[in-house]
Amino acid sequence: MEEIYAKFVSQKISKTRWRPLPPGSLQTAETFATGSWDNEENYVSLWSIGDFGNLDSDGGFEGDHQLLCDIRHHGDVMDLQFFDQERIVTASSTGCVTVFLHHPNNQTLSVNQQWTTAHYHAGPGSPSYSSAPCTGVVCNNPEIVTVGEDGRINLFRADHKEAVRTIDNADSSTLHSVTFLRTPEILTVNSIGQLKIWDFRQQGNEPSQILSLTGDRVPLHCVDRHPNQQHVVATGGQDGMLSIWDVRQGTMPVSLLKAHEAEMWEVHFHPSNPDHLFTCSEDGSLWHWDASTDVPEKSSLFHQGGRSSTFLSHSISNQANVHQSVISSWLSTDPAKDRIEITSLLPSRSLSVNSLDVLGPCLVCGTDAEAIYVTRHLFS
Amino acid sequence: MEELDGEPAVTVIPGVNSKKKQMCFDWGPGEMLVCETSFSKKEKSEMVPSCPFIYIIRKDVDVYSQILRKLFNESHGIFLGLQRIDEELTGKSRKSQLVRVSKNYRSVIRACMEEMHQVAIAAKDPASGRQFSSQVSILSAMELIWNLCEILFIEVAPAGHLLLHLLDWVRLHVCEVDSLSADVLGSENPSNHGSFWNLVTILVLQGRLDEARQMLSKEADASPASAGICRIMGDLMRTMPILSPGNTQTLTELELKWQHWHEECERYLQDSTFATNPHLESLLKIMLGDEAALLEQKELLSNWYHFLVTRLLYSNPTVKPIDLHYYAQSSLDLFLGGESSPEPLDNILLAAFEFDIHQVIKECSIALSNWWFVAHLTDLLDHCKLLQSHNLYFGSNMREFLLLEYASGLFAHPSLWQLGVDYFDYCPKLGRVSLELHIERIPLNTEQKALKVLRICEQRQMTEQVRSICKILAMKAVRNNRLGSALSWSIRAKDAAFATLVSDRFLRDYCERGCFSDLDLIDNLGPAMMLSDRLTFLGKYREFHHMYGEKRFADAASLLLSLMTSRIAPRSFWMTLLTDALPLLEQKQVIFSAEQTYELMQCLEDLTSRRPVRGESDIQQLQDEDIETTKVEMLRLALARNLARAIIREGSLEGS
Numbered sequence A: 001m002e003e004i005y006a007k008f009v010s011q012k013i014s015k016t017r018w019r020p021l022p023p024g025s026l027q028t029a030e031t032f033a034t035g036s037w038d039n040e041e042n043y044v045s046l047w048s049i050g051d052f053g054n055l056d057s058d059g060g061f062e063g064d065h066q067l068l069c070d071i072r073h074h075g076d077v078m079d080l081q082f083f084d085q086e087r088i089v090t091a092s093s094t095g096c097v098t099v100f101l102h103h104p105n106n107q108t109l110s111v112n113q114q115w116t117t118a119h120y121h122a123g124p125g126s127p128s129y130s131s132a133p134c135t136g137v138v139c140n141n142p143e144i145v146t147v148g149e150d151g152r153i154n155l156f157r158a159d160h161k162e163a164v165r166t167i168d169n170a171d172s173s174t175l176h177s178v179t180f181l182r183t184p185e186i187l188t189v190n191s192i193g194q195l196k197i198w199d200f201r202q203q204g205n206e207p208s209q210i211l212s213l214t215g216d217r218v219p220l221h222c223v224d225r226h227p228n229q230q231h232v233v234a235t236g237g238q239d240g241m242l243s244i245w246d247v248r249q250g251t252m253p254v255s256l257l258k259a260h261e262a263e264m265w266e267v268h269f270h271p272s273n274p275d276h277l278f279t280c281s282e283d284g285s286l287w288h289w290d291a292s293t294d295v296p297e298k299s300s301l302f303h304q305g306g307r308s309s310t311f312l313s314h315s316i317s318n319q320a321n322v323h324q325s326v327i328s329s330w331l332s333t334d335p336a337k338d339r340i341e342i343t344s345l346l347p348s349r350s351l352s353v354n355s356l357d358v359l360g361p362c363l364v365c366g367t368d369a370e371a372i373y374v375t376r377h378l379f380s
Numbered sequence B: 001m002e003e004l005d006g007e008p009a010v011t012v013i014p015g016v017n018s019k020k021k022q023m024c025f026d027w028g029p030g031e032m033l034v035c036e037t038s039f040s041k042k043e044k045s046e047m048v049p050s051c052p053f054i055y056i057i058r059k060d061v062d063v064y065s066q067i068l069r070k071l072f073n074e075s076h077g078i079f080l081g082l083q084r085i086d087e088e089l090t091g092k093s094r095k096s097q098l099v100r101v102s103k104n105y106r107s108v109i110r111a112c113m114e115e116m117h118q119v120a121i122a123a124k125d126p127a128s129g130r131q132f133s134s135q136v137s138i139l140s141a142m143e144l145i146w147n148l149c150e151i152l153f154i155e156v157a158p159a160g161h162l163l164l165h166l167l168d169w170v171r172l173h174v175c176e177v178d179s180l181s182a183d184v185l186g187s188e189n190p191s192n193h194g195s196f197w198n199l200v201t202i203l204v205l206q207g208r209l210d211e212a213r214q215m216l217s218k219e220a221d222a223s224p225a226s227a228g229i230c231r232i233m234g235d236l237m238r239t240m241p242i243l244s245p246g247n248t249q250t251l252t253e254l255e256l257k258w259q260h261w262h263e264e265c266e267r268y269l270q271d272s273t274f275a276t277n278p279h280l281e282s283l284l285k286i287m288l289g290d291e292a293a294l295l296e297q298k299e300l301l302s303n304w305y306h307f308l309v310t311r312l313l314y315s316n317p318t319v320k321p322i323d324l325h326y327y328a329q330s331s332l333d334l335f336l337g338g339e340s341s342p343e344p345l346d347n348i349l350l351a352a353f354e355f356d357i358h359q360v361i362k363e364c365s366i367a368l369s370n371w372w373f374v375a376h377l378t379d380l381l382d383h384c385k386l387l388q389s390h391n392l393y394f395g396s397n398m399r400e401f402l403l404l405e406y407a408s409g410l411f412a413h414p415s416l417w418q419l420g421v422d423y424f425d426y427c428p429k430l431g432r433v434s435l436e437l438h439i440e441r442i443p444l445n446t447e448q449k450a451l452k453v454l455r456i457c458e459q460r461q462m463t464e465q466v467r468s469i470c471k472i473l474a475m476k477a478v479r480n481n482r483l484g485s486a487l488s489w490s491i492r493a494k495d496a497a498f499a500t501l502v503s504d505r506f507l508r509d510y511c512e513r514g515c516f517s518d519l520d521l522i523d524n525l526g527p528a529m530m531l532s533d534r535l536t537f538l539g540k541y542r543e544f545h546h547m548y549g550e551k552r553f554a555d556a557a558s559l560l561l562s563l564m565t566s567r568i569a570p571r572s573f574w575m576t577l578l579t580d581a582l583p584l585l586e587q588k589q590v591i592f593s594a595e596q597t598y599e600l601m602q603c604l605e606d607l608t609s610r611r612p613v614r615g616e617s618d619i620q621q622l623q624d625e626d627i628e629t630t631k632v633e634m635l636r637l638a639l640a641r642n643l644a645r646a647i648i649r650e651g652s653l654e655g656s
Helices: A317-321 B066-083 B091-122 B126-155 B161-173 B176-186 B196-205 B209-222 B224-239 B251-270 B278-287 B291-296 B304-315 B321-336 B344-353 B357-367 B372-383 B398-412 B417-425 B431-439 B447-459 B463-479 B483-492 B496-513 B526-531 B533-549 B553-565 B571-585 B594-609 B619-655
Strands: A005-008 A013-018 A031-036 A042-048 A066-073 A077-082 A087-092 A097-103 A108-115 A120-122 A129-131 A134-140 A143-148 A153-157 A165-167 A175-182 A185-190 A194-199 A209-212 A220-225 A232-237 A242-246 A255-257 A264-269 A276-281 A286-290 A341-344 A353-359 A362-367 A371-375 B021-027 B031-040 B054-058
Touching: A005 B066, A013 A077, A013 A362, A013 A371, A031 A066, A031 A077, A042 A077, A066 A097, A066 A108, A087 A134, A087 A143, A097 A143, A143 A175, A185 A220, A194 A220, A232 A264, A232 A276, A264 A353, A276 A353, B066 B091, B066 B372, B066 B417, B091 B126, B091 B372, B126 B161, B126 B344, B126 B357, B126 B372, B161 B304, B176 B196, B196 B209, B196 B278, B209 B224, B224 B251, B224 B278, B251 B278, B278 B291, B278 B304, B291 B304, B291 B321, B304 B321, B321 B344, B344 B357, B357 B372, B357 B398, B372 B398, B398 B417, B398 B431, B417 B431, B417 B447, B431 B447, B431 B463, B447 B463, B463 B483, B463 B496, B483 B496, B483 B526, B496 B533, B496 B571, B526 B533, B533 B553, B533 B571, B553 B571, B553 B594, B571 B594, B571 B619, B594 B619
Parallel strands: A013 A353, A077 A134, A134 A175, A175 A220, A220 A264
Antiparallel strands: A005 A371, A013 A031, A031 A042, A042 A066, A077 A087, A087 A097, A097 A108, A120 A129, A134 A143, A143 A153, A153 A165, A175 A185, A185 A194, A194 A209, A220 A232, A232 A242, A242 A255, A264 A276, A276 A286, A286 A341, A353 A362, A362 A371, B021 B031, B031 B054
């Protein structure tokens, strides 16, 4: 990881996302979007890491990312997802959900669609509405699901003016993040350590399943689903712990891994290489977890920042008789046999790393220190 | 009080008529509110239209510059790295670390300067272009001062090496020569270029003799007539003894060699070898350190410190640090020649040459429009253990004072407050108090931001602030009718009173609606339930509902009874609990034992006997009381029947 490029951008970055590649494409990622927060004026920006040939001569060195275009965003960008190649969906602290459209011809962004009061608080006994921050958004063309501090879940469809489905009071506490489990099921995590599975086929506002951490009610901040094994889910909590869940069985996590020293803001399985996982945290660290088990003597290879991960596993003994090859490396929790190699990716720690995204060999992350880090050689 | 160092600058607020009206103001952190009062200045009040606005005056405007934000953020990382440098490190390794840190700071300033320069060039309207250009010159001056301080205070180069550093310093900051060189070399016939001799002179002035030699060889090629003297000049340049970093030569050896070389130059001058070529003759005079010849090149030297360094190079290359101030002062006087007076930058540099650190910092504080520079420089010099003795007559030492000022400025900015936290951390005396005062004033518009602020407080064991932030969030949640969230926040703050308040709201809602909201939270309270009695009751009461739902009637019954007898349940809720007991009393099998039934009866009597006797009452109240009476009657009946069944059952069980 020698080649990690940093660029200071004069705004605190809350989200970074790669633009998805067209299906069947052999290119590597070269465009990503960022959202800022806590500025007087916040922006959604598109960046390119492509080579600009001529730029190399006058100071811009290879690998440095260049701003393509940006647009004002009302409120903090709480979450940001690519809907498709051209469209970006953002969640705002004003409770607004916006779809931005990128015009590649003249490199501009414009508002394509907006649901202004997607999330709101209804005052006690009065019809007065005050907006509630929208905290998470997830897209699966044509559907968009949003969650918020108001504990509400909205299902939108692109090109529909109104929400297709709204679950009021879905959660008594703040919903922090949402992801698709398998259509039409979604998974949410909340501020009292619960993981809830919702099925849009069912009416009513009850989740179809609740999983939770035991006792401590430690808030969960992020969730990601294994790209191939849809029952394997990773979450990150306020105490910096990484939890791996098997949603098919039990209501408790399969393993709890001691990780960061403060809130884990995001966790991502590598989309095409899911034995690799990436996490970032308020403590200013960005970690690469490698669970591919083919390297012997891993414990000696632990890098700086990566402590030997202690398994507090609720070991599932009946896993042993399942055929070995189908078990995800994340579910097998024999600490003696499988060690996870952890590498710290950022050189020095300072302020929170709020967001990260991986695509192919490329990784991008954004921090409160107003820097965007990009590397194009993740597995070198 | 010390006397003022200079007249304070006057800030004119457009729209406010301070001549006619009295003004009022209020201090804020880093900002000031100013408005007109309705009082006029003189007693004879003439009607003057007053200004309807309140103005916010910011003193640290540089904080709001988009480009300087990069400087603040990037230097924040360097600052943290510096604080973590091991105190144990001593001698060489420590010094090299500190020099590295200093160079990092300078490279950040340079990066900013370059970007600002680009923006200034690209600026569309001339006004903003000028503004950016002036920022560029400020940044450039900052880097110039910093670099000199690095050489003199951090590097502490000894005689000989000192001059090499100073030469580098001048070369770095007088850099027009590079573009000139490219221009001249790019032309078809360099030696005929109008600026050819200017270029050669500048190269000699900067001590870049190798390059000057190459230039001369071009001249020699072009005009065979002067080839001979060019070669002689080239030889002189080549043989000038210099101290090279890797060389083990002693200073005395060098001085001796230099003396020889100097005498050789002198001889050429007396022989009038170069008399045919005035350019070469003036070069020779420069190389002899001739002050008059040097001052003739004022235009090319562009400033007095360049003059100083060139003068030292050709007259006293092994100058000792302690002698610098003498040469500096005389160079400044000679260069300005009484025509103009020194500017702030000159004074700062002069103070540095005099090794007067405090004067440098003081002058910089007055001259520069931000605290960034002095705060970071002072901190670095403090790490070099150069500022120990200096204590201010207020608060803490100078390093801390400047860091506090800088950090407060960051906190006044809507988004840079996170950087300020770390600066406060490294202010041992007043940092903590300042942080406590500032952190509570950060507006919390989302929970995520609140979590970040909370994390800062929790890491520093600022329990008071943690409690107050949680309370704010809990209050907000209550106002938004988000009871679950409110309860979560009061649990996190361990705020028993507020937890009781929220629990009461839950119970009230239950009484009104007959069902609980936010079950996902209440059912998962765990140990947090013990925070307040009311919360315990809420949790236990839900447990009762669970047991009842699972038809574990005996457990449910004893739990229900214990809630009342242990006095955990608020009295106002007893009637509801007793009503909940009704279906249990009416079950086929006996659930409450005789003894439990007695206790239930006791509770009921307690409740009814203490009922206040009301006087006049309207119809609604009468109706309510009617329902109440019926309830009590039904309960009494059920209790009596249950008691009878229980006695029979217990009696027969004992008998058998």
